[in-house]
Amino acid sequence: MKSAVVSLALLLLLYPFIFAGPFYWDIGVTFLLAAISASAWNIVGGYAGQVSVGHSMFFGMGAYAPLLFYQLWGLPPAAGVPAGIIISVLLALAIGMPTFRLRGHYFSMATIAIAELIRIFFGTWDLVGAAIGLQGPAVGRAWWDLSFRSELPYYYIFLAVLALVLYATFEVARSRFGYYLRAIKAGERAARSLGVPVRATKLKALMLSAAFTSIAGSLYSIKTGFIDPESGFGILVSVQMVIIAALGGAGTLFGPLVGALILVPLQTATNTWFGGGGSGLTYILYGAVILLLARFEPGGMHELWYRAAPRLMRRLHAA
Amino acid sequence: MLLLQVIVGGLLLGAIYALFSSGLTLIWGMMNFINFAHGEFVMLGMYVALVVVMWLGGGPATFGLAAAFALFVLGVAVYLSLIRHVMRGPMLAQILSTFGLALLLRYTAFWMFSANFVSLPQTSLSGTLNVAGILMPIPQLVSGAAAITLTVALHLLLTRTTVGSQLLAVAEDRHAAMLMGIRPDRMQALAWGLAAGSAGIAGALMAISYPWSPSVGETFGLTAFVVVTLGGFGSVPGAMLAGLIIGLIQALSAYWLGPVYKDIVVYALFAALLWLRPQGLMGKV
Numbered sequence: 001m002k003s004a005v006v007s008l009a010l011l012l013l014l015y016p017f018i019f020a021g022p023f024y025w026d027i028g029v030t031f032l033l034a035a036i037s038a039s040a041w042n043i044v045g046g047y048a049g050q051v052s053v054g055h056s057m058f059f060g061m062g063a064y065a066p067l068l069f070y071q072l073w074g075l076p077p078a079a080g081v082p083a084g085i086i087i088s089v090l091l092a093l094a095i096g097m098p099t100f101r102l103r104g105h106y107f108s109m110a111t112i113a114i115a116e117l118i119r120i121f122f123g124t125w126d127l128v129g130a131a132i133g134l135q136g137p138a139v140g141r142a143w144w145d146l147s148f149r150s151e152l153p154y155y156y157i158f159l160a161v162l163a164l165v166l167y168a169t170f171e172v173a174r175s176r177f178g179y180y181l182r183a184i185k186a187g188e189r190a191a192r193s194l195g196v197p198v199r200a201t202k203l204k205a206l207m208l209s210a211a212f213t214s215i216a217g218s219l220y221s222i223k224t225g226f227i228d229p230e231s232g233f234g235i236l237v238s239v240q241m242v243i244i245a246a247l248g249g250a251g252t253l254f255g256p257l258v259g260a261l262i263l264v265p266l267q268t269a270t271n272t273w274f275g276g277g278g279s280g281l282t283y284i285l286y287g288a289v290i291l292l293l294a295r296f297e298p299g300g301m302h303e304l305w306y307r308a309a310p311r312l313m314r315r316l317h318a319a
Numbered sequence: 320m321l322l323l324q325v326i327v328g329g330l331l332l333g334a335i336y337a338l339f340s341s342g343l344t345l346i347w348g349m350m351n352f353i354n355f356a357h358g359e360f361v362m363l364g365m366y367v368a369l370v371v372v373m374w375l376g377g378g379p380a381t382f383g384l385a386a387a388f389a390l391f392v393l394g395v396a397v398y399l400s401l402i403r404h405v406m407r408g409p410m411l412a413q414i415l416s417t418f419g420l421a422l423l424l425r426y427t428a429f430w431m432f433s434a435n436f437v438s439l440p441q442t443s444l445s446g447t448l449n450v451a452g453i454l455m456p457i458p459q460l461v462s463g464a465a466a467i468t469l470t471v472a473l474h475l476l477l478t479r480t481t482v483g484s485q486l487l488a489v490a491e492d493r494h495a496a497m498l499m500g501i502r503p504d505r506m507q508a509l510a511w512g513l514a515a516g517s518a519g520i521a522g523a524l525m526a527i528s529y530p531w532s533p534s535v536g537e538t539f540g541l542t543a544f545v546v547v548t549l550g551g552f553g554s555v556p557g558a559m560l561a562g563l564i565i566g567l568i569q570a571l572s573a574y575w576l577g578p579v580y581k582d583i584v585v586y587a588l589f590a591a592l593l594w595l596r597p598q599g600l601m602g603k604v
Contacts, residue, residue, distance in 0.1 A: 109548075120586075281426075283422055294405050
């Protein structure tokens with residue numbers, strides 16, 4: 001396990017040198033961002049089993065805050081990151097408080113409806129640029145604007161954040177809090193009867209997840225220097241987090257990483273083949289993948305591997 | 320007078336909301352299962368209406384029935400091939416299954432019909448009725464009346480017939496129903512057919528008077544959630560009342576605040592409901 005983690009870390013650190021050039025760096029950055037968001041979703045959606053399909057609300061808040069700070073006060077975008085986190089955590093509290101009293105489905109529905117509410121609302125609100133959205137500094141005034149021409153600095157910033165998210169998830173998973181989360185996922189009533197503070201635990205998980213998702217949104221908008229309601233709060237933003245985590249294995253530490261490793265190259269390939277994200281084919285594929293996954297392999301690739309690996313090993317030994 | 324007309328228009332649209340939401344509430348109440356693709360069923364009903372009119376011609380009766388039938392078949396097929404298998408699985412699989420289905424249907428529609436808004440050619444229903452100074456377009460009047468009739472019919476089917484009793488028996492206690500010689504699988508497939516069929520015919524009824532694009536499914540799906548939450552899960556009369564209320568609220572907020580706010584008000588109402596009365600008007604948690 002330890003050696004696998006070290007070699008994975010080395011691989012990610014050296015990736016820009018193994019695959020040099022803007023094209024590969026761009027894929028690398030996209031991969032890291034997808035892995036960060038999906039790992040953040042994984043805390044509440046995977047470990048606690050509370051399936052949010054509206055995590056774009058936290059992503060969007062995190063994405064809007066930096067560019068709003070820049071537009072309103074000319075501050076460096078990164079200064080808005082804490083504000084995005086605070087708003088997202090408060091939002092998580094506002095959604096979690098009422099819905100976590102109820103059974104699981106309510107939470108999923110509430111998240112999708114509220115994300116949609118925020119998206120429409122931001123589309124009409126002039127302060128945040130309404131339907132057009134917000135722009136960051138076209139050319140960085142100094143290094144602290146974090147506006148680089150090369151993808152390389154972003155790659156390492158994102159990698160650092162991913163390491164942070166994964167480390168936090170690892171610490172959560174092995175703490176008492178992490179056991180509470182898994183107990184709730186396995187059976188809420190049983191967990192409660194054993195004295196697990198169910199509501200408070202779910203709420204904490206959602207807040208933590210919201211904070212990290214918000215950071216992912218901030219990274220996105222600081223890098224692209226642009227945000228609009230659809231790319232911040234759109235349903236496809238949430239979909240991507242869910243599908244990546246579920247594909248790799250929801251509720252496992254490296255599941256989201258595996259999911260992103262499969263989906264991001266696939267997405268790049270379909271976009272190149274079918275031309276642009278505008279054609280719906282990528283999303284038809286998303287839908288089909290989600291559906292088949294739910295039907296045949298709800299545990300994700302993670303579980304598939306655990307089933308397939310022993311057989312594979314036996315065959316290797318036999319040969 | 321204009322206000323009165325807005326109210327009538329809102330109620331007529333609300334009647335259609337009531338129809339497709341009663342399909343969602345049926346599934347929810349019966350199987351404790353949320354169909355995230357329900358709005359897409361409505362959207363497909365609209366396109367079925369369009370395709371039938373383009374190819375075969377015929378009036379609202381023809382394409383309405385065609386949409387109901389096509390979606391009934393789809394509903395049964397979705398149950399048998401997908402839902403039956405994920406129903407007893409983990410929650411993540413349950414949510415992902417219909418969520419994936421929704422994406423698949425929505426973007427397939429995008430791909431086949433493009434993102435442009437379309438509308439049905441003028442049907443045999445046209446003109447307006449002038450009742451004491453309130454102008455009511457006949458197409459909307461007919462589709463509203465049809466929607467209410469069908470919702471009542473669905474309610475009567477569930478409460479007054481043998482099949483309905485069997486459906487409700489499965490909902491109440493699957494095992495006890497099996498002991499009484501009812502096949503739960505068959506009943507649940509029927510429920511999915513009825514739910515999707517009511518969504519399909521609701522879509523066809525709406526297609527008579529409103530233009531649409533593939534993305535309306537998302538809006539209708541959320542509208543149905545709000546209606547079902549307001550009306551109480553599993554309650555068809557609740558969905559009927561709530562559908563009318565939501566239609567009315569939408570029309571009034573569009574009239575007083577502007578058209579962009581009609582969805583904002585409804586979703587905000589949903590958020591408020593979750594805080595204050597999650598069991599809805601006529602439901603129990």
